[in-house]
Amino acid sequence: MANNASRLGKGLGALLGGEDLSELRKPVGYINKQVVTETVQPQDTSDVLRIPVGLIEPNPYQPRMSFDADAMQELSESIRTFGLIQPITVRRKGEKYQIISGERRYRASIMAGMEMVPAYIRDASEQGMLEMAIVENIQRENLDPIEVAMSYQRLMEECNLTQEQMADRVGKKRASVANQLRLLKLPAKVQHDLKVGLLSVGHAKVLLGVEDPVAQEMLCDLIVKGGLSVRQLEEKIKSLDKKPAAPKEDPGALPEMYYKLLENVGKYFGDNLSLRRSREGKGTLTIKFESDAQMEQFLRALEQR
Numbered sequence: 001m002a003n004n005a006s007r008l009g010k011g012l013g014a015l016l017g018g019e020d021l022s023e024l025r026k027p028v029g030y031i032n033k034q035v036v037t038e039t040v041q042p043q044d045t046s047d048v049l050r051i052p053v054g055l056i057e058p059n060p061y062q063p064r065m066s067f068d069a070d071a072m073q074e075l076s077e078s079i080r081t082f083g084l085i086q087p088i089t090v091r092r093k094g095e096k097y098q099i100i101s102g103e104r105r106y107r108a109s110i111m112a113g114m115e116m117v118p119a120y121i122r123d124a125s126e127q128g129m130l131e132m133a134i135v136e137n138i139q140r141e142n143l144d145p146i147e148v149a150m151s152y153q154r155l156m157e158e159c160n161l162t163q164e165q166m167a168d169r170v171g172k173k174r175a176s177v178a179n180q181l182r183l184l185k186l187p188a189k190v191q192h193d194l195k196v197g198l199l200s201v202g203h204a205k206v207l208l209g210v211e212d213p214v215a216q217e218m219l220c221d222l223i224v225k226g227g228l229s230v231r232q233l234e235e236k237i238k239s240l241d242k243k244p245a246a247p248k249e250d251p252g253a254l255p256e257m258y259y260k261l262l263e264n265v266g267k268y269f270g271d272n273l274s275l276r277r278s279r280e281g282k283g284t285l286t287i288k289f290e291s292d293a294q295m296e297q298f299l300r301a302l303e304q305r
Contacts, residue, residue, distance in 0.1 A: 048087045048118050048119065048120055049118070049119055049121060050116040050117070050118055050119075051090070051097055051116065051117055051118075051119050052115060052116055053106075053109065053110055053114065053115060053116070053117055055095075055096050055097055056088075056090060056096070056097050056098075056099060056106060056117060056119070057093065057096050057097065057098045057099065058098075058099055058103055058106075059098060059099040059100060059101075059103055060098075067104055067107065072104070072107065072108055072111065073111070075104070075105070075108040076108040076109075076111035076112040077112070079105075079108055079109055079112040079114065080112040080113065084105060084109050084114065084117060084118055086102075086105065087102070087117075087118035087119050087120055088100075088101065088102025088103075088105050088106050088117060088118070088119045088120070089101045089102055089119065089120045089122055089132075090119045090120070090121060090122070091121070091122055091123060091124045092121065097119065097121070100122060100124055100132050101132060102119075131155060131159065131169060135169060135170055144194075144195045144196075144197070145180070145183055145194055145195070145201050145204070146183060146184075146191050146194060146195045147195070148180055149180045149181055149183045149184050150184065152166055152170075152177055152180055152181055153181060153184060155169065163177050163178055163181075179205070182205075182208055183201070183204055183208075185208065186204060186207060186208065186216060187213045187216055187217050189217050189220065190204065190207060190216055190217060190220045193220055193223075193224060198223075198224050199220065199223050199224065200230065202230040203220075203223055203228075203230055203233055206230060206233050206234055206237065207219060207220065207233075209237070210237060215240075219233065219236070219237070222236065258275060258277065261275075261285075262275060265287070265298075268294065268297060268298040268301065269287055269288070269289060269294070269298070272287065272288035272289065272290075273285070273286070273287055273288075274286040274288075
């Protein structure tokens, strides 16, 4: 066996041109490096370290609002079988480590029963934390549309960014960022249905063309209950726009006393009167006057009656 090993080594040496095999590849950093629980010693940030889960804190700037339970279970089963292949990224914060990116992997690792999690160590400011967490999640394209929009808004507000700068950060066109932010103008009910997948971004863009929030919610219900496509929604809105206006009340239906009122008040204001009355007897009387003198004349006439 020793002779076979020796011959094998010589064969590899010949293949590699006499290179010293011991210098060709070093083991992955986190295999032999661990952060101990008792004291956290400064570590080489170029390595991947194994950190106890108790020393890791979630990212307070995490843009993801919810984690799909089934997907988390699948990921934890994979980690339980194969381990965590892609390390998370953290920064030091006092005696603990705060997640920059990889919170989903971190949570799944805990579900899988892991006591140590491999992680890259990076230096990051508060703004850097926010930017990296948001950009990393957006680039993965696994946030729902409202989470993406809120992430954009938060990054712009907290980091003082314009839409143009925001677009550069996430590698998107400015128009794309602007359209995403417009989703936050929709009513909360519509945002919820978009968030949970009951309607698409295409539906949402069409609804943004409707000014009345109540109408937006009613149309949203039609989409969900009737399974309307984007094209069908557009046609529905067009048909509503073409709906004939309600007929005006017939002036001839006014009781006689209203004609007397218009005649008497009209002596002082001429045609600057407007009277509207419903069939139930409710309405408004509008008087337009051109001067204080005109109004004083009208008041003196009332007092003399």
